[in-house]
Amino acid sequence: MSDSAVVTQTNGGAPKISKISEAVIRIAGNSQDGIQAIGGFLARLAGRSEQEVMTFMTIPSTISGGPSIFQVRIGSGEVLSSGDEADVLLAFYQHSYEDHLNSLRKGGIVLYDSDHVEANPEWQKNYHHIGIPISSLTVEAIGGTAKDKGKNIYSLGLIAKMFDLNIPKLEKLVTERFTGKDQSIVKNALAAFHAGYAHSLGGVLETFKFVDSQSKAGQQVVMNGNEALGYGLIAAGVRFGAGYPITPWSDIMELLRRELPKYGGSFIQTEDEIAAISMAIGASYGGRVAVTGSSGPGISLKTEALGWAVMAEMPLVIVDVQRGGPSTGMPTSIEQSDLNIACFGGHGDAPRVVIAPADVEDCFYTAIEAVNIARKYSVPVFIITDQGIATRIEAFPEPNLEKVCQDIAPDFKPVADHKPYDLSKPDGITQHLPPGTRIGSGKYPIVTGLEHDELGHPTGSPKLHMQMMAKRRKKLQALGTTLPTPKVYGPPEGNILLVGWGSTQGPIKEAVDRSRAAGDSVSSLHIKHLNPLPPGLDNIFSGFNHVLVVEMNDEGLYGFGQLGSLLRSRYCDPKIRGITKTDGLTFKVKEILERAKANVAEGLRKM
């Protein structure tokens, strides 16, 4: 619970109730215990209570079973990361207890299932221990048939008690979740929840109550990044997609397969990654921007077809939910190591657009932006997210769907004449006519991967190759000039500028807040448009002594991460250095601060 945990009330001899502004709860168990469900309920409750929330989960890459955690940070103020340290640890097994106690802050509370966990007396000195036979009490509450099934809901009751959560709202969430299933399942779930809530936590302990949050205008919705991205694509008007299953991209594919038919669209599961991108490009050629996506090795497989889309100037959206690489790598770990392949993957000079959303809400709006850039500039657009954003749950203000949703149905109006690759346009932007369009001149265009003339017919002309190459480059340069210069978080001048992209935005901002509170001169900059880069970054960099690029990838042969290298080659500025890591976990605020300090000290020595 944050430093702002303030007023403490004492109610006679009863356990005291502390008012808190935020809490970090870590639930540790096995992947089949339904701990994600507890986290999901808490996150959605926060969303319905105008609170901010961010979750973090790890899942084993095994097919079934294995240790798993779900961490929820709920706050009445702004929540920027899922929290470095937990205030409460709920541990179902001995391994959950032993492996995760070190994630608990000193003086934190560990709530453990005493049916499975034996507490370590040494640790009891530093942490509040509350042992509750969760497994057997659950069986007692709902009968033996449920066995392990209901203990997550029972624990939700315990947590609800501890944090004085809104019971009617939680009951409604539990009921909604199980509605449509057997009525007895809803009954059992509620019985387990009430039993947990009614269980006495003992006089040992204080309980907590969240202070009222600053009321936010309007409703909040709660979802994870993959959902936000999928729904964003639908809002953008995408009605066709193709993909091949791979973790963690599959969620988006499953969502689109389920949802698109409602809108008269289709999502096709193909035989492989190459077929997926090819089918999507074919549908884009058919007249309406289509989507494909993947993770890890799947992205590598798509690069040849991507090069074709660049050459033929075909609009396309490619989602890359990054995971640990190279090769099969770490399928369920977090990494930001696909920036290079997104910007440069494939043979030849093949400029394309790359955008990275910063959080769950941003996934929704980035999807729409990507579709619109693809359409306007007739170019493939990468949306790169990562395993962190993909699976974390956040609450955000509900979008005005009536306003946001767009219709991008193609126009088949006959035209007199058409040259898809018109070289006379100064910005180099191509607009294709979809098949089905009648062309009065009787001259029809071909789309091709060969270098071509203005009608798409092949050419070996050195002059045309240079002109077409420039055309494909120029249109992205034109796009670059329209991009907004990102805003500096914190003062626009100072000692250290932390630069980030993608899911690290939250922890980086929190690092800025903390170090400024401690009197250090630190600001941050989040870059969303990675290729082309927005204008004005050099001006921003010039206001700082150190520009440290924080990213979850390897420092490479020359000591810089992937965005770090890109910025160095773009701005030739030796004060751009990197803070990188590849442990497969999100950046902790503490880590960023410590690494920044060390980097600056070392950087000064070198300078």
Add this chain to the structure above:
Amino acid sequence: MSTTTTQIPLRTAGNITAVASPAMPVPEDRKGLTKKEIAADHPTWCPGCGDFSVLALYFKLIEKRKLWHEKITTVAGIGCSSRFPYFVQAHGAHYIHGRALPFASGISLSRPDLHVFVFGGDGDAFSIGGNHFNHTARKNIKLTYCVMDNWVYGLTKKQTSPTSPLGFKSKTDQWGAVDYPINPMKQAIAAGATFVARTTHTNPNHVLQMMEAAMDHDGFSFIECLSECVEFYEGAFDSSNPRKGGVFNAVPPTHDVTDEAAAYKLAGEEFPGSFGIFYKVNKPTKNTREAGINQTMGEKFKGLKDWQILQKNFDRMK
């Protein structure tokens, strides 16, 4: 078949998805296209190449069936024969090696108003694109695929192809090919293609017949068309050409095209084998099945605007 101007075989109404299809055209009195209007670039093939006759017969098909420029889409991968779309005055795409089928499937599945023709060679179809061939066939995606089989890689100048017979001397098999060739007809039948036909460029009337039948088939229609490479495999198909002393055996009239085992037997005949439709069955296409899903779902959300459908999801996430 017909003399009217709406020549694209209209599929069942339930087959139309809303993905991107324009309203079906109002029958309009337009003259059919002349060969001059259909021809685009002059073909880059070697003089005497079998592909010339396949192109000429594609033109004939367009003329005869009064297809319009904008209603056909010609797609190809990479190879000599895959230069095809440049020579046709219509919307077309020259895609990457081996992947023409999934590209064409994307068009077929999102644009039911178009007829999609895919042309390619044996390397494109059975080597680099082998997996796509199997899956497009099994999904029964509505399109016509004509493979101009010359038993050799021509564009790269004489390497062994997946259909090169054992012993064929190429630059990659100086001592003669050692790998057993693929039998395209068997491959197609086994993969689940619903229309499987075989023809040869030396019999133009037969090529046209097969193209027409393939175009009219509602499903994945596959034609293997022998097409001689005069440069790198001269005389490969002489024994199927009566003018060169060979025999052209039509599929016997007694053959039951719905009998898979009989079709497989025909496919196993010693070269030159038989020519004609080996296998043809009617099965719902992928296009129809997807449209069926859309229809069912569409009824549940009848009368709602797109944003209202999405709103229903968002309401559940509060």
